[in-house]
Amino acid sequence: MTSVPKTSDTNDLGRIKHQLLAVGSAKVTGIPLPASLSSTAGPSAGKGGSVFFSDGVSRIRLMLDEKSTVHIENYGDSAVLTFEGPNGPVFVDGFVEKTGCHCPKQAYITINEGCIFSCRYCSVPNQEKHIKTPDEIVSLIKDACSRDTIECISLTSGVVGTVREEDARLFTILEKIRVFDLPIGVSVYPTPGLSKRLFELGVSEVKFNLETATEKLFAEMCPGLDWEEVWAALKEAVGVFGKNCVYTNIILGLGESKDEMKQCIRQCLENGIIPIIRPLTPSPDLSDFTRPSAGTTLEIAEYLREQLPRFGLDPTEAKTMCAKCMGCDLTPMADLPAGVRT
Template structure:
């Protein structure tokens, strides 16, 4: 079975069960997003710059057998794929992807973070975290909840970014923006930004992210392209919140036409959406083809990504990388 179909099946299931040799050094845990508070996840790579991230679950129908030293086999639907477990530097391979504030005053319906006992990391602590993995990373990526206010969070993240500039690595930032956020991040030398519209329609956004502004995020994305350049601005769009494929095609066309690379993120059921199904492999594969056509027409290539999700690709089917 070709890689994109295998990966779609893993994303549909969302998990693998681990067997074989001890894999503790390859299991990482998230402080933000829908995977926060779970037993952890791992990255499996068949080589060629491709990888998939999956949660660890003893009841998963998909198995990863660790043969030792990182060598592993992915057993899925009667197929066996040889590859390797990739150690996460911080959160993902080859990056220090750090959550600044693991708490949030907003309550997006798909996100468990507001219910978790998260905390804000000190600036010096973040610098030390990057120092600890500096010999095995190519980029630093920063994301954050909103601890007290959008404006205060941005100011704190700017302090973090300023403290990380001496590492001389590309820095990507994904936070909830307010007016002027793109310009302030650009002035600091940030390489790429990701502001997430999350949903395919503004109506869904109002339902899923009460108190936040879909149009505000869209405006920040538009102003970012003029600063960072086409293909250096990204936006997550979650698949599986009740939107149609036509809704997703429309929003992808719109984002790409403006120079923004949409990142299609399969829903991880959590928080008040814990009972929702994950999107099917068939739907993900169909959207993958549409996504690729849209990006090619717009002259956008996720393979050029330096930071964040588009550089990792573990959680999403990514045109140009997964085939």
């Protein structure tokens, strides 16, 4: 793993990360955060931004919330995270990380802000629609490179026009950004044959999101989208990109049982797909839902860790996107190198 600068052989943050993910937020005091130390995209889009905290081995992304029970005291070059754990106060030494675009060490850019679909867990359809031009994308990448050491480019997008129109826009952007000579990851709504074209345009990895552990939940949460179409695209992508290059987000906490989540994980791995298990951030239509408990998040992550080697898959090989960042999820192999519970 190269995305987090390693400062010690301990992994204090990884051992308690499942507890922090169950909270999902932090208040930050001390030296105010400049714009380069906050993020406004991802699961907390539209909620006032977030912060990345690292101990040098693991990192976590937490929404900024003055009422949070997690406290980060920022000293500039260092920081201390504190919260009340099940066995008493917990203290983790570390630092607040700069964000390139959206997350550390990456130019992770949303092409289209806004979306014609209305997935119930997603706040993007409620945002003001804006389509970034290819020149805007290039400018954002250059700006990110000027502020941080950027190791990859990651592109995602909502759907503002038709899916085919989005594909054409993406292809134009990819032609323009190849000059940066960085690994490129793409996460968009997939269409038949898309993976082959992305591979031809120099993309290194793709992430097509199943979102839910079951087809029934997908129909409830993602009206108008096609579960089987996503599965077909993922399987096609494995044939094009190969091992450790195809990922999918699955949200934990939408109403699935643990057995259903584990079954979905197995099905992904059997097909060469690495699932990223994303604890639910309750919004916007799901405000009555709660974040998954620390115990549930840990159990599912440990199960994924146990199963990955059986299929010769390793998310720490990721060069781009969420699997490289690891801020929003409990990541097997990295956060749980020995499956240690705390």
